[in-house]
Amino acid sequence: MPETPEEIYKRARFIADSDGRLPIPMYVAMPQFPYEGEFYVKPLIEPLVPEPPRRGEDGPAECPRCQYPDDGVIWSDDEWILATDSQPSGLPVAVLLQPREHLDLGQLDDAQAAAMGTMVVHLERAIASLDGVARVHVARWGDTDAHLNVFLYARPEGFGQFRGACLSLWEDILPPTPEGVWALNHKEVADRFAESYGGTVHIQAQQTDTSGIADRLSGL
C-alpha cells in the first residue's frame, strides 16, 4: 500500500534540520548543474490535498490551448499540433506536441497513443538531423495544464555541460537564439517531420528574415 502524503512528509521531516530543510543532493556537484555557491534546500511545505486545479482542469473553457488553438503552431494534422513558444528559446529547437482535443496523457485512446509515439520518434529524427544538434530530449511534466503537452528539446552539439534534465534549466539561462535562426531551425524541423510523417507545415522562414517570429507563424 502506498504511503499517504502525511507519511511521506513525516519521513522527510525526520531527516530535515530544525528549519525543515533536507540535505543538499549530490547532483549540485555534477558538471551539468548550472549553479554554484552555497546552497540550501527550501523548507519542505506540508502536503495539500486536494490539490489546486490545473489550467483547464474543468474543461476547454479555461484551457489556454483550446482558447488559442493557433498560437505558435508550426505544423498540424487533423488530430495533433506542433507548436513553439512565442519567444525564441536559448536552445536551437524547443517544440511541444499536443492533441487538438482537450485530452491529457491518460485520456488518449490506443490509436491516439500509437500516433503520439510514432510522432515522437519522427520528431526525434527530424530535430536530430539539424546541423549542430547532439541530442533530443523528451519531457512531459503535466503539472500546469490539463491539456497534454509533450516537449522536445534539442541539446546543442559540444555542450556536454547541458546533459540530461539540467537542459531545461540551461534553456532559461542561455540568451535567446536569434529570431531568424530560430525560425529557420523550426521551419526545417517542420518540413522534415511533414516529409516523413505527413501533415501540414505552417511556418515560413528565410535566412535573411529578421522580423519577429510571430509574423512568420501562420495560423491553421
Ligand SMILES: [Zn+2]
Ligand atoms: Zn485544452
